[in-house]
Amino acid sequence: MFFNFFTSSPKGEKLKIAKTPFLINDYQLIFPFFSYIYSMKKKQLNRRGFMQRAALTTFGTAIGMPIVFGRYLPENLIPVILEKDFPIEGKHPDLVLLNDRPVNAETPPHLLNDSITPADKFFIRNNGLPPENVNPETWTLTIDGESAKSTRSFSLAALKTEFKEYTYQLVLECGGNGRAEFNPPAKGNQWTTGAVGCAAWTGIRLADVLQAVGIKDDAVYIGYYGKDTHLSGDKNKQPISRGCPIAKALEPETLIAWSMNGEDIPLHNGYPLRLVVGGWPASCSGKWLERISIRNRIHDGPKMGGQAYRVPCEAVAPGTKVADEEMCIIESMPVKSLITYPKTGAILNARQLNINGHAWAGDLKVKRVDYSIDFGQTWQTAQLSPPANRLAWQDFSATIRFPEPGYYEVWARATDEKGKAQPMILPGWNPKGYLNNACHRIAVRVK
Amino acid sequence: MKIKVLIILSGIIIITLLACETEPSSVPLTEEENTPDTLAVPEVNEATGLVMDETFPLIIAHCTSCHSAKLITQNRATRDGWASMIDWMQATQGLWKFDDHEPQILDYLAKYYGPTESGRRENLAVEEWYEL
Numbered sequence: 001m002f003f004n005f006f007t008s009s010p011k012g013e014k015l016k017i018a019k020t021p022f023l024i025n026d027y028q029l030i031f032p033f034f035s036y037i038y039s040m041k042k043k044q045l046n047r048r049g050f051m052q053r054a055a056l057t058t059f060g061t062a063i064g065m066p067i068v069f070g071r072y073l074p075e076n077l078i079p080v081i082l083e084k085d086f087p088i089e090g091k092h093p094d095l096v097l098l099n100d101r102p103v104n105a106e107t108p109p110h111l112l113n114d115s116i117t118p119a120d121k122f123f124i125r126n127n128g129l130p131p132e133n134v135n136p137e138t139w140t141l142t143i144d145g146e147s148a149k150s151t152r153s154f155s156l157a158a159l160k161t162e163f164k165e166y167t168y169q170l171v172l173e174c175g176g177n178g179r180a181e182f183n184p185p186a187k188g189n190q191w192t193t194g195a196v197g198c199a200a201w202t203g204i205r206l207a208d209v210l211q212a213v214g215i216k217d218d219a220v221y222i223g224y225y226g227k228d229t230h231l232s233g234d235k236n237k238q239p240i241s242r243g244c245p246i247a248k249a250l251e252p253e254t255l256i257a258w259s260m261n262g263e264d265i266p267l268h269n270g271y272p273l274r275l276v277v278g279g280w281p282a283s284c285s286g287k288w289l290e291r292i293s294i295r296n297r298i299h300d301g302p303k304m305g306g307q308a309y310r311v312p313c314e315a316v317a318p319g320t321k322v323a324d325e326e327m328c329i330i331e332s333m334p335v336k337s338l339i340t341y342p343k344t345g346a347i348l349n350a351r352q353l354n355i356n357g358h359a360w361a362g363d364l365k366v367k368r369v370d371y372s373i374d375f376g377q378t379w380q381t382a383q384l385s386p387p388a389n390r391l392a393w394q395d396f397s398a399t400i401r402f403p404e405p406g407y408y409e410v411w412a413r414a415t416d417e418k419g420k421a422q423p424m425i426l427p428g429w430n431p432k433g434y435l436n437n438a439c440h441r442i443a444v445r446v447k
Numbered sequence: 448m449k450i451k452v453l454i455i456l457s458g459i460i461i462i463t464l465l466a467c468e469t470e471p472s473s474v475p476l477t478e479e480e481n482t483p484d485t486l487a488v489p490e491v492n493e494a495t496g497l498v499m500d501e502t503f504p505l506i507i508a509h510c511t512s513c514h515s516a517k518l519i520t521q522n523r524a525t526r527d528g529w530a531s532m533i534d535w536m537q538a539t540q541g542l543w544k545f546d547d548h549e550p551q552i553l554d555y556l557a558k559y560y561g562p563t564e565s566g567r568r569e570n571l572a573v574e575e576w577y578e579l
Binding site for chain 1: 513514515517518521522523524525528532540541562564565566567568569571573574575576577578579
């Protein structure tokens with residue numbers, strides 16, 4: 001078996017290193033290489049130098065070991081050997097890369113200060129690999145399903161001309177945003193606070209398209225299908241196919257969008273077409289959208305079942321094992337806020353500080369944002385703007401006066417229109433670490 | 448051409464054998480090295496961020512062929528927790544069986560990437576203080 005061995009160059013482009021004539025299909029065959037590497041280690045050779053030099057030679061020495069069971073590797077898979085924090089095209093270099101296969105990157109809070117999140121600061125949560133060589137001229141969207149009165153396909157041009165265009169500012173937040181704090185820890189990407197953004201999305205109402213095709217009375221759910229590919233390279237596997245109940249799908253703000261902030265959607269955020277289902281876990285908002293099925297049951301695509309995007313129907317103690325059938329699908333996201341100015345760690349020469357940030361509450365409006373500088377003993381109310389439209393986040397600001405020098409934490413706590421406020425410690429533990437809406441905190445030192 | 452390849456291959460085998468002979472105890476850890484003290488400053492491989500020990504090559508071979516090492520280094524789980532993640536990858540993601548490597552791999556993951564008690568909320572960690 002011949003391998004094409006790739007690695008990333010510092011600029012991020014894939015660099016073809018060598019086509020190796022080595023027959024690599026048995027781990028035992030090349031086992032002695034391990035001992036060789038460890039003998040080099042003992043002899044105080046610079047291992048990093050070894051790795052770099054090795055990468056430029058042949059496959060066998062490139063990684064110093066075979067790819068075990070390499071014969072199972074799909075041909076188009078690039079082995080991840082040498083990790084590099086390569087910049088993602090079109091994205092701010094200070095986004096924090098949590099995973100590069102699939103790409104998952106979050107935005108530090110101070111980069112989310114804009115009322116409308118710019119495309120380069122919008123987080124990335126991929127489940128698979130984005131499609132390559134996207135051609136918007138030939139892209140189609142098909143509507144089908146048990147509860148569709150017919151099956152119809154639309155070109156992008158048809159969608160743009162046949163239906164009325166709308167623009168809404170809509171919050172997309174990953175269901176697992178804040179997962180990093182859960183104890184016991186939950187597996188998956190360890191998001192801290194930055195898997196959220198609120199962009200201005202332009203497209204057409206999903207409702208208009210579904211109604212044009214015809215919705216049967218027994219419709220329960222919609223499920224999306226995207227053109228991303230599974231990490232394994234298996235073309236028969238989808239990385240993710242989720243959706244939402246028909247009532248949410250028919251809300252006026254639920255969009256089939258082709259534009260973010262007046263520009264094409266970045267590739268990693270779903271170019272050329274995606275769903276935007278504001279206020280719900282962002283996994284409902286399918287990217288690289290090519291098909292929507294109107295279902296007569298709860299959609300059953302990958303990551304709809306099991307424990308994915310679900311929390312225990314009844315609250316459980318931290319660390320409890322919960323059976324799949326006792327897990328319920330997450331719908332609206334909870335009330336939350338983020339202090340986006342200043343960046344944590346500010347040292348002040350003055351006693352006064354202006355802060356600002358955003359607050360959002362899933363399907364609901366935010367009624368109030370309070371802040372505390374004494375670890376939650378007393379709270380002051382911040383100024384809160386109304387949302388640009390339903391499901392947009394709301395800006396808040398305040399001027400803080402610090403009574404004396406010292407270490408402070410500024411805590412922000414939003415309350416939704418039904419009176420639910422953010423907790424100051426972690427909310428209900430759940431096996432997969434979803435829905436952490438504990439209040440955001442920044443550290444400040446006053447001289 | 449064939450002769451050249453043969454010479455190179457024999458060279459590699461001889462070097463390898465010599466390395467094995469001169470460092471017979473380089474692979475297994477001694478009891479002393481296994482104590483928690485050595486965990487304080489585990490040696491980290493710069494390219495992947497993974498802790499280097501005798502299991503490291505197995506991790507490279509079995510895990511990072513398909514996904515980023517970050518998926519390991521950013522997560523924390525017990526031995527059972529890691530086992531269930533591997534089971535899931537094997538059941539649904541096309542990962543191969545580890546066979547007799549599995550216990551060693553699980554030991555490695557539980558040792559270096561096990562959970563720490565963080566309570567209901569950790570102290571704020573400030574990466575960098577700056578004058579505003």
